[in-house]
Amino acid sequence: MEIRYSTGRHAKDNKPTPKVCESFTAFASAVVGGSKTIGVLSTDTKEILNQKKTRLPYFWVEMLDPAGGRNKANAGASHVVRFDIDGTTAAGWEILRELFSTYQGFAYTTASHMHPTVNSEQRWRVVLAVSRPLSPVELLCLSTTVQQDVMDTYELIAEDSVNWDSRVYNAAQVLFGPDERAEVVYFSGDAVDADSVLLRAVPAEVPPSILRDPSKVSAVGTDDKAEYLIANGHAKGELIDGIKLPIICPFEDGHTSASGETSTVYMLDGTGGFEQGKIICLHEGCKHRSQEDFLDKIGYRVADFDIVEAEGASGEYLPWPKFKRDKFDQIEGTITNVLMALRRPDLCGVQIRLDEFRNDIILTTPKGSHVQLRDEYYTKIHTTIEQKLGFKKFEEAAIKRAVRLIAFENRYDSLKDWISKLPEWDGTPRIDTFFCRHWRIDQSAYTKAVGRYWWTLLAGRALEPGIKGDMAVVLVSQQGKNKSEGIRSMAPTPEHYMELDFEKPAAERIREMRGHNVIELGEMRGMNKAGIGAVRVTISTRADRNRGLYREHYDILLRRCGFIATVNTDTPLTDSEGNRRWLPMTIPDDTDGKHIAKQIEAERDQLWAEAVRVFKQDGIAWERAETLAKTILSDYEVKDDVWVSCISEWLETEAIELGDTSGITNGQRVPLTSKDLLVEAIGFKAPQVKRGDEMRVAKIMKDLGYKKKRLLSLPGQPYHWEKRD
Template sequence: MALSSSQKEIIVGLDNDRKLTIATAPSAQTKRWKNVEIGWSDLAKKLATPTRTQELYKEFVKMSKAQQGKVKDVGGFVGGSLAQGRRLANNVSWRSMLTLDLDNGDADVLDDIKQALHGYTYAVYSTHKHRADAPRLRVIVPLLKNVKLEQYEPIARRIAADINIEAMDKTTYQPSRLMFWGSVAKDGEFVFHVEDGDYLDPEEQLDRYDDWKDVYAWPHAADEMANVKHLAKKQGDPLEKRGYIGAFNRAYRIEDVIEKWLPDQYEFFKEDRYTYLDGSTAGGLILYQDGLFAYSHHGTSPTSGQLTNAFDFLRLHLFGDLDFDVAPEVPATKRPSYKEMMSFIHDDEQTNSELVDLSELPFDVFDDSKQDEEFYDQDDDWIDDDDDWEDSNTSAKQAKKWLAQLSRDDRGQIESTGINVKIILSNDPNLKGKVAIDEFSRRMIIRGKLPWARSGSDWLDSDDGSLQIYLEQYYGVVGPNKIMNALNEIALENSFHPVKEYLDSLEWDGKKRIEQIFQKFFGAEDTEYTRTVSKIHFVASVARIYHPGIKYDTAIVFVGGQGLGKSYFIDKLGKGWSNDSLQRVDNKDAYEALIGSWLIELPEMSAMKKSDNETIKHFLSKREDRFRLSYGKRTATYERACTFWGSSNDLNFLKDTTGNRRYYPIGCDKEAQKMKSWKHLTDAMIDQIWAEAKTLYEEGFSIYLPEELDSTAEQVQAQYTEESPIVPIIREYLEYPLCEEWEDMSPAERSLNFRHRTDDEIKEMIKEGATVRQEVCTAEIWTEALGKEIDRMTRLDSREITGALLQIGGWKRASKGKRFGVHGVQKYFERQY
């Protein structure tokens, strides 16, 4: 029958064109289905346009069922979403529509449908086997909203009952049920009808039940369940059978048995039906209760006329011939087939996993028999890395899967092997992910609650014993060495870096804070030097986390301003990774103190006072430390992941100008303090400070002082350096007026002139217009001011003179060298005005 113009108008003018999810495939035999979204109007158009096949209707009805299946298989759809694209019973994520097969209707069936679904949106189209006097129709009812797997069947049966449940195919209510696209023989009649109305509200349909979860309250056809229910009740619940029988039935359903052991004896027919390949009929094996039972209508199959569970189904197929001469009254458990079956499944992993009583496991499990999501991939390794489940709670499916991985002895007991310990540590929710190596502190630590009483985060010797007792008590696994070796390996696999995790979690809000932080909290002078040094030190702290051992040999030092809360500031800024216990810098204890510490505080620079300048310079310059930890077995290399944060109330804390470049002094002034650490340095502010530093690091901000600030830094460093004994002499020399003969004098004569002029003579020279020098080099100061031989000046002496010049102030390095008489070309300093 052609589609009427009125029907076309309804499709085109549908008011409620909701988007629906369906899974489609080009054939019923397709293994991977595709989830697609489609508008209801587009789906209706698709359903209204059948495929015309080449055979006559009378030819079609004479074909075998298998041949008919091939003819009408023009592709189809499932009215919902399929997980992983597999059309399996438990793979339906949700249903977006009802799809009903009406195979036994009478001439008034379409009227029945119209009456039952009056006011709703739906479509009806005929099957390939339909004819006017024997209607076979498919009813498609889109839902107002998607429904879960367990909600679908009671809704579908409720609507089927409204129409005529006796006319329905008995398997039409399965959520994974496929519907072929419309097809019709070349001379056959095709029926299509569509109505535009409200979408069916699934909640309203469920509310029509007193308890929609009660399966036996659902509408059923008169003969649908009676026989099967009687046989199943007589046999008892297969899952509750004792020992290996119950374990096997819990591990496998009928379809699993066929797929694993009998693929050459059975062929999938449709839905829950299989065809016995050695028989003469098609689809005679019918599965019930989600595959717990199977009833065979095949006259020649090993289970013909019997309702069997998975264990007996496989037993009779593999070993039933052994019972040929056994008297009928002999119990099944005394038959040869039973003995062989027990031996056959003894080493089966999935069966062995079910031997474990889940109620006796040391963690809670929930029933996931109706869950529609797959917890595991077929390609997963034996160690499960899914961490979506809460601690001490897991699904029965999860537990059974990993328990099946454990090797067992002939009695079914878990073997005490290192691999088994690893499997348990990786999957038992009480232990999984709970022990890890902290890559920052190089310690084994505890991440989460353990099943024994303890406090603190470090894994202790007592935890070794507690773990061994736990594994023995619940799994029967013993062997301290095997257990500890497995623990060490798992902890390493669970390694994490807490500071990286912290920094990675931060997102900067774009507000600059770092360059003003020391001004606000410590009253530091707001200069380019302070702003730059602040950013450098914070960025260097981040760089040392992402790039341990990166070259950065400078400590920031907060000077003066007693009572500003400098130690509190550093400690809180360190987020638990600060350390103020460094006592010395010249022994192994100093190196150990750096491990697991991010911000090393040097209060009052006490650790530096106990060592000579060369030792301090060596300590700060190191990028890695190599030593053997206390109680450790081997020497190892530890890359520096820390920065140094000093404080001192001594305004001359620097004692030797030769190592000053390794310090960035920040002068502090309590009177200029604007914010207090204990009040304003909140966790939120700290997070944003480090987020800004991380952003600067990612943008490539340099952690080295720019050349244009070198001179400023030297002056600041000199400001806090203990005055050298030569400073007064050099200061006087620099202000000494130069006589007219000065340029013609030798260095020795100049030294004598400088040393023996009286104050009155100097005043007279100034009065007569003598000027002071505008530039000077270290060689002049060494020979003329200090009166020493030039060939005895060392590099250390030159540095000391330079430091003195910087302490005096008012002088800056010239950018180029210049000739200074007998001293030749020298680097020099220029007077600043």
């Protein structure tokens, strides 16, 4: 097989050169023969060693666009499989070497092999031949499975640990070539059989939604052939990982050995980058059979799958499933029969899907409307199955279990769907200057970096759930700048926006955040210490563990949102431990916020389109924003000494009551409450006083030598401050 790949001269070379080798043997010679002298010494520190390693050439996957350079979006097919053994013993490597020898390939030591900085561990890179080119998703799945195969045997005969660097399973990752000291070994086995390995297992950590081309996924999550196989009794089990359906081989009578659960499967349309679905049978007697052989044998004809006719027209979409019936030909109310009925929207009346973004089950009616599942709909579906289809009576609990399973099989992501329908970016930069243009915030390197971070965060969390994004933007201004309305306009739809209420329990906040991409933290001023801690944890968390109401098991909900705070005070940052997580900017007093929401809405799609493009190329742009924020954070931090001086001076001032001099100071007043201090010494208005402000005053009063005492003799028994003896 011809090997197509690309090479770079060193780590910083982002314009690799396309290469072609006529065979894997020629490819191995090119890689090994391209070793470079970098002069690694045993006395090198880790920093020096890492610096020297960056001078090594690298090889990469085939590029989609030869002129597009090295970036995630340009990573194409991989014609080899790569492994990085990042640490083991000499004995451990000898066993691994023996296990890898069943494949065709080669291995070479890394620049840090046996170096003192890595505790003299064995470090090897292994490259194996593969039967056909692999898409990025297939590379990830196959590499993980081969590693597991090797380790399953290794752990039976070895005790030494092996550290695998799985980053090389990502097509976007390069693999550095050998240096001048590298040891090289060759393996003379067979190329990895891509189809057989991919058929056996798909790693659980790979999101099933990325294994298929979204344009090939039907409204019910399968395709025409899969629906036919299910409806006509050829399916052997449930759809696995949304891509493969175990089936009964139509040529099973000719098999010479027993069939396993996944010996014969149907791989759905669009799987692994292939246009058409295909039936794969691992039995020796079926290896010569074509797809036409399989389809003819099961009786599949394209004409059987005409588009469903309009309501009231004649004709059926599919033959009825082979329901289990009693002796009177009535359909049994078994869970298997219920599942078959619910997989047929033309029979049960709705398509049942799980929106992974909202974590809600969505029902699509025959007229195309989408409604969120409510309890009463279970009864409606139950009634339809019993009355329309003639099912024998069964418990509604079966409906609930079946609906959840069908929804999971047909899962989709509404936010990703919305992004996929965005117009092409027109090339005009907008995200860097976003806040400067709309709220007239001073344009600087910092404010531009914040704009870029904010929009790439939104795009990143939408496309890669749970990706790190632990900083929040803060808009500082007077009232009347329409901050909240402007923030709402950034969201894909109004339903994607919410304001988070920290008065609610944490579990309720987690449930409410699901299905929202833009979340506002309103009015930061006055948050008490517990509130600040909750905000800090909320911003930095990448996934939430949540159990839905009346559910038995917990769900892991990966974060899909960005947080943006609004505040009316000039010094909102009161958390000395977590101030680095904030990116504050001041809106000028003369900014007119009247039309901001409409202006943002008018360019929202292009903002998102640009953000998606930038994120796919460079990821979330957090580094520059975080670095520049350090130069301005002190301008927004609360200065406790101002409050201390105001309170101290006021306590020593003579108290004036009813216009007459009382002869006592304010510090001697009875009662003397924290609210009195905030209103009279600091200048708050009474309705503005929050619990956090009172706690801040309490700390100051204790530092000034006061203690809190409850006045039991006064109405309401208020707490009162008095000087310690």
